[in-house]
Amino acid sequence: MHVQLIRNATLRVEYAGKTFLIDPFLGEKGAYPPFPNSERQDANPLADLPIAIDDILTGIDAVILTHLHLDHYDEVAKQVLPKAIPLFVQNEDDLTVIEGDGFTNVTVLSDTTAFEGINLTKTAGEHGRGPILEMAGLVCGVVFTHPTEQTLYVAGDTVWYDEVAKTIQAHQPAVIVVNAGDNQFVEGGSLVMNEEDVRHVHEAAPSATIIAVHMEAVNHWKLSRPDLRAYAASHGFADRLIVPEDGETISR
Structure with missing residues (x-):
């Protein structure tokens, strides 16, 4: 497999001969207002795309949207993604929105979803802890399995909690992608994993390779790449x- 970080949580995943685009956030640097109630008030995204959009889209076989927040599915993605491309979402509500955007080949992920011989298992996530969960809304992750590949777990916008532990125990992934920028508003705590959450992932899967993304790309990030590496x-x-840095590819 090859996992390329584009920016934030946007990934190109080459797996068992197919290429997936996950959570496309494709706007130009500074195209969107900052998320409110955050210490840093710079326009989003904070970084340029590392490669051209045409190159990001070349060879894409399917798209996965773990949820529909702006930094995972933006206006540019709506415009540039082919309307007939296979597109996977977490639930019927998201399907309705995506079909309303003009996409015609939308599937709700389940425990038994398959695409071209690749098993795609929807996993649970919690986009924060406590009262902020109601505001943050529903999210998912996905586990990729295929007889010719190691198991890949893309956890999505979740903190560490018991369902993440259960997913790791059930699937024994060799590679785990975590969203680890410790993004926060002024009040409410972590919306995605912080350094301690990442350590818990490692302790649950000590032989797995952990790839930390969703870092330094939107204005409410708290945990930097150097600080996570040092931790x-x-x-x-x-x-x-x-x-990884934006644009970097990890092969396993």
Whole structure:
């Protein structure tokens, strides 16, 4: 498999001969207002795309949307994605929205979804802890399996909690992608994983390669790439953690 970080949570995943685009956030740097109630008030996204949109879209076989927040599915994605491309979403509500945007080949992920021989298993996530969950809304992750590939778990916008642990126990993924920018509003706590959450993932899957993304790309990030790398080094799992730069590809 090849996992390329584009920016934020946007990934190109080449798996068992097919290429997936996950959570396309494709607007130009500074195209959108900052998320409110955050210490940093810079326009989003904070970084340029590392490669041209045409190159991002070349060879894409399917798209997966873990949820529909702006930094996972934006106006540019609506415009440039082919309307007939196979597109997978977390639930019927998201399907209705996506079909309203003109897409014609939309499927709700389940425990038994298959695409071209690849099993796509929807996984649970919690986009924060406590009262902020109601505002953050529903999210999902996805596990990829195929007889010719190692198992890949893309956790999505979730913090560490018991369902993430259960997913790891059930699927024993060799590669786990975590959204680890510790994004926060002024009040409410972490919306995605912080460094301690990432350590819990490692402890649950000590032999897995962890790829940390969703970092330094939108204005409410709290955990930097250097700080996460340093934390992993000081807690003994730097050799199992990759914190890629935008545009970087990890092959396994």
